[in-house]
Amino acid sequence: MDDGNRSSTARRLRAGAARAALAAVIALVGLLVLPGTASAAWKVEPLLDCHVANADGSRTLVVGYTSHTWGVWRVPHGKKNDLYPSRLQGVQPTAFESGTTHGAFTVRVTAAELRSGARWELEGYVLDFAAAVGSTSPCPPSSELPEEGNGTGPAIALAAAGVVGGVMVHRASRRARALQ
Numbered sequence: 001m002d003d004g005n006r007s008s009t010a011r012r013l014r015a016g017a018a019r020a021a022l023a024a025v026i027a028l029v030g031l032l033v034l035p036g037t038a039s040a041a042w043k044v045e046p047l048l049d050c051h052v053a054n055a056d057g058s059r060t061l062v063v064g065y066t067s068h069t070w071g072v073w074r075v076p077h078g079k080k081n082d083l084y085p086s087r088l089q090g091v092q093p094t095a096f097e098s099g100t101t102h103g104a105f106t107v108r109v110t111a112a113e114l115r116s117g118a119r120w121e122l123e124g125y126v127l128d129f130a131a132a133v134g135s136t137s138p139c140p141p142s143s144e145l146p147e148e149g150n151g152t153g154p155a156i157a158l159a160a161a162g163v164v165g166g167v168m169v170h171r172a173s174r175r176a177r178a179l180q
Contacts, residue, residue: 043068044075044096046120048132049103050139057111061129062139063092063120064102072097075123082121085113092120
């Protein structure tokens with residue numbers, strides 16, 4: 001009878017260990033799959049790459065980020081991805097590739113805006129532009145700064161060139177018909 005008790009106890013211990021292992025696997029999968037459940041491993045931190053002092057006293061800031069995520073992490077403009085003062089809002093990215101990205105965007109801030117707390121708040125981190133300017137090197141003179149704006153400039157230029165080209169082809173075609 002003793003052997004029956006021992007095997008029953010061993011079976012219960014194995015079953016308990018199997019349930020604990022299964023719970024641990026489920027918890028681990030949950031942390032890896034569900035965004036926001038892991039702590040700082042799922043955050044995106046803003047950073048100031050460098051800055052340029054402008055003749056009018058303003059500064060052009062070259063801003064990047066470090067993403068501690070896998071793949072692309074999306075943070076829409078708003079409470080978790082906000083630029084201050086509000087006139088700057090909208091130039092910051094909303095999709096963040098994993099790793100460190102330098103020169104994600106530039107922003108031009110006045111001296112008064114720097115003094116009054118111009119900043120980028122992203123995923124709980126705050127990049128105070130004035131403090132960052134004080135601790136970051138100026139951009140080297142040979143640096144090519146990222147364009148300001150949303151990147152539609154080349155598309156608009158291409159569309160305008162297509163319209164001009166179409167008009168010129170139409171005129172040349174009309175002249176050729178008139179000469180016949």
